Amino acid sequence: GENVEQHPSTLSVQEGDSAVIKCTYSDSASNYFPWYKQELGKRPQLIIDIRSNVGEKKDQRIAVTLNKTAKHFSLHITETQPEDSAVYFCAASPTYGQNFVFGPGTRLSVLP
Amino acid sequence: DTGVSQDPRHKITKRGQNVTFRCDPISEHNRLYWYRQTLGQGPEFLTYFQNEAQLEKSRLLSDRFSAERPKGSFSTLEIQRTEQGDSAMYLCASSLEGGRGYGYTFGSGTRLTVV
Numbered sequence: 001g002e003n004v005e006q007h008p009s010t011l012s013v014q015e016g017d018s019a020v021i022k023c024t025y026s027d028s029a030s031n032y033f034p035w036y037k038q039e040l041g042k043r044p045q046l047i048i049d050i051r052s053n054v055g056e057k058k059d060q061r062i063a064v065t066l067n068k069t070a071k072h073f074s075l076h077i078t079e080t081q082p083e084d085s086a087v088y089f090c091a092a093s094p095t096y097g098q099n100f101v102f103g104p105g106t107r108l109s110v111l112p
Numbered sequence: 113d114t115g116v117s118q119d120p121r122h123k124i125t126k127r128g129q130n131v132t133f134r135c136d137p138i139s140e141h142n143r144l145y146w147y148r149q150t151l152g153q154g155p156e157f158l159t160y161f162q163n164e165a166q167l168e169k170s171r172l173l174s175d176r177f178s179a180e181r182p183k184g185s186f187s188t189l190e191i192q193r194t195e196q197g198d199s200a201m202y203l204c205a206s207s208l209e210g211g212r213g214y215g216y217t218f219g220s221g222t223r224l225t226v227v
Contacts, residue, residue: 006154034215043203044155046215089154099145099168100216102154 002027004092006103013080014111021106023090024072030092033066033073034100039086047088048075080110116219118204124225125194132190133222137206144187145216146179147203148172155203161187162209194226 003026013019025033031052036044050057050064050073057064061080066073077084087107091100117136125131137144142163147155158177160168163184173179176194181187191198201223205216 043218099157
């Protein structure tokens with residue numbers, strides 16, 4: 001089955017700097033990779049996703065890159081702000097609509 | 113609120129008791145998922161419905177767990193003879209098959225504490 005690893009487990013950056021979170025997956029059949037942001041005590045919320053036929057996707061300050069050959073994908077946040085502080089989870093899914101396998105999460109702290 | 117609703121938000125129960133949680137998905141979503149999340153971990157898949165059919169169950173879903181979605185709308189998750197290891201956040205999510213976005217919409221979860 002699928003296994004998703006995520007690094008680092010914690011990340012502290014200064015406000016305005018960039019943050020990068022990396023994930024690897026094991027199942028080459030996985031073809032959809034969402035990223036979720038979870039603030040303390042709240043629900044995970046989808047922030048960006050990428051499908052396997054795309055190498056990069058960007059949405060304002062957030063971008064995701066995917067390397068299918070190496071089976072890894074990364075989340076990039078530029079110009080970080082204090083409200084970006086949260087736990088970020090990557091996930092992989094072999095087929096649309098079925099279960100996701102989540103990574104263990106990265107706690108991002110943006111320091112003022 | 114047109115999001116995914118879960119009830120109750122919190123449940124404290126004594127070991128050995130049965131508990132039942134409810135999830136109301138986004139109305140037009142035909143897919144519904146249950147996940148469990150423990151502190152400091154990512155959500156772990158439990159089970160998934162398409163309409164009223166339960167199509168996939170994780171090995172995490174022991175015989176003490178049962179989920180239903182009788183009319184293809186709301187779903188219930190029951191845990192019988194609760195154990196302390198069942199303490200977790202139980203998250204429900206929904207999605208629309210063939211929808212523009214593949215990602216789930218999660219509910220706020222039910223936090224279960226078994227004492």
